[in-house]
Amino acid sequence: MAYLKVEGLAKAYGEAAVLGGIDFSVEEGEFVSIVGPSGCGKSTLFSIIGGIVRPDAGSVILEGKEITAMRGHVSYMPQSPSLFPWRTVLANALLGGEIAGDRNEGEALRMLEKAGLSGYENKYPHELSGGMKQRVSFVRSLLTPKPLILMDEPFSALDDFTRRDMQKWLLSIWSGNRRTILFITHNLDEAALLSDKIIVLSRKPARVKNVFTVPREREKREEWLLSDDYLPFKRSLLRELNGK
Ligand SMILES: Nc1ncnc2c1ncn2[C@@H]1O[C@H](COP(=O)(O)OP(=O)(O)OP(=O)(O)O)[C@@H](O)[C@H]1O
């Protein structure tokens, strides 16, 4: 039985069909990236899996139980950081744990330090840069004690170096404590570095065009990404993304 199963998800906003019947499944502990053209419905898909938006048709099944339109089953890092302006960085990071009755300040402080936010624990969101807000939201999603995490372009506001650090950190957390991760990105290299599988969506109304299994063991991925060997894989992803 698949850990997460998404079946026939369809959603329209008024006349505009956004999701045109999305089906895929994810195994427990997998790291799965989702790529697709801008505006194709990736964030809409996540807000449905997160239970925030109700689909017009289809269902979301987690560990055999239907969770369609039900909140509180997953950790969800939205595309815009959505921090509470009246809470400090630390209090924002602790939010998911607090809601679940699992508040761990020591762990939050350690994670904020790892995310390069030492000294900012007691600042408020308006005092942070966009990339810093994104990292607080990232830490919050990691601290939310749920076995499935949805991350919507978590590193899009970061410079290349910081992004690299965060990718490595995410992989080390993930390999130490195998949660299941669904990860939206526009960056194919990032998807190839991190994922077990990459789901390619079509233009809207989105459907699954193809699912690629990333070859190579994770330990060898950095080297692979710099080699000529990687290009055919990237080319096939691009072809799928850009094709009709
Ligand atoms: N609440 C809403 N009301 C009306 N239309 C919406 C709403 N949310 C999203 N849309 C529309 O649905 C489509 C898909 O939006 P969505 O944010 O899911 O795309 P996306 O793939 O995440 O895009 P991006 O890559 O730019 O983040 C867009 O055309 C958008 O305008």
Ligand SMILES: [Mg+2]
């Ligand atoms: Mg989006």
